[in-house]
Amino acid sequence: MTTTPGERIPATGRRRRFDLHSTAMQFGLLAVLVLMLGLVARVAAGAIGRRPGWIAVLALLAVFVLLAVRRRRRRRRSVAQLARTTADALDLATETAMDELETEPAPATDPAASDLPASAPEPTVALPPLPDxxxxxxxxxxxxxxxxxxxxxxxxxxxxxxxxxxxxxxxxxxxxxxxxxxxxxxxxxxxxxxxxxxxxxxxxxxxxxxxxxxxxxxxxxxxxxxxxxxxxxxxxxxxxxxxxxxxxxxxxxxxxxxxxx
Missing domain, CATH: 3.40.1350.10 (Trna Endonuclease; Chain: A, domain 1)
Incomplete structure (x- = not known):
């Protein structure tokens, strides 16, 4: 089939333009995120036994990561938005962890000691009246x-x-x-x-x-x-x-x- 110079063949599909800079930035952010997650997991593993609050910190961080990945699949987001979301999640996780570390655990109370009656005050010995x-x-x-x-x-x-x-x-x-x-x-x-x-x-x-x-x-x-x-x-x-x-x-x-x- 011959075509004339003025005719255009309609495009059957739109190809996405490959951006090397954007792709490199995304991989770099993912690498930083993985390193941060590994660091948080390592610190939390040593303290989770005596600080139950670390479980909440890890769960919160995981929720933020899942939400970021899910929303990225639904629509293409810019590199700056992804970086801001990741930074906000890390800031919130760090703040929660610091609050948990600063909070001292309440001293354990002895149940047997709480059942003991309060000690009664010592009776005051009254002196006999002075004879008149x-x-x-x-x-x-x-x-x-x-x-x-x-x-x-x-x-x-x-x-x-x-x-x-x-x-x-x-x-x-x-x-x-x-x-x-x-x-x-x-x-x-x-x-x-x-x-x-x-x-x-x-x-x-x-x-x-x-x-x-x-x-x-x-x-x-x-x-x-x-x-x-x-x-x-x-x-x-x-x-x-x-x-x-x-x-x-x-x-x-x-x-x-x-x-x-």
Whole structure:
């Protein structure tokens, strides 16, 4: 068949023009993607045992790759668009991995320990109320001093005060076996124990009651001559302050204190 110069033979099909530069760029991007996937898989393989969050990272990256390949099959996309999609997927995967690494795993709790009841607070020991010695009469004061002797370990405690007591109000036996003789003076704070009171007590406590420890206890104070006589005779003097300290346990009882020289 002959054709004239003005006639054109219609094309039966359109051939795609081969672009060497575009093809090389595509293969290069695929190679980079494969290397990045291998690096991520290698890092994740070592940490997936203790970081379960890596499973989500790998799954997310795989989804992005599949979507990119699927969309590329449907229509031809430019090299720049494919590179941008791949870079976005890698950025998101890296950000998720860094968040997972920075998050410390919660410490494991012991189920048996959680079942244990909470420890109750230690009970507070209430101190006994301080006796109001000023509100007591003479007999009550003698009973209170006898209770102190018994509290601190004395045995055979007796209250013998009254008419004919011969200067002794409380008799007791100390823990070490010594005989304790106590005279009680429930005086007001303005009425001090004088030397005459000490002389009467000193005349009987040793000779009549065979005291090893002789003590005079008062709710008041002592005059200077009384203290001087007591030191000469070896009698212990407990004023108001010493009595309160003994009551509170902040001071030794009379038989625990060193005897006067």
């Amino acid at each position: 010695y000023d509100a007591m009469d003479a007999d009550e004061f003698e009973q209170a001093v006898a209770a102190l002797c018994e509290r601190d370990g004395c045995t055979g405690v007796e209250v013998v005060g009254g008419a004919g007591d011969l200067g002794a109000d409380v008799l007791a036996v100390a823990p070490d076996g010594r005989r304790v003789v106590v005279q009680c003076k429930r005086y007001s704070t303005t009425n001090k124990v004088g030397s005459q009171d000490l002389q009467r007590f000193g005349g009987t406590c040793f000779t009549v009651h065979d005291a090893h420890v002789a003590a005079l206890v008062t709710t008041s104070d002592f005059t200077a001559p009384a203290l001087e006589y007591a030191e000469q005779c070896g009698i212990l003097c407990l004023d108001r302050e010493a009595l309160l300290a003994w009551t509170l346990g902040a001071a030794l009882p009379p038989w625990g204190a060193p005897a006067p020289a």
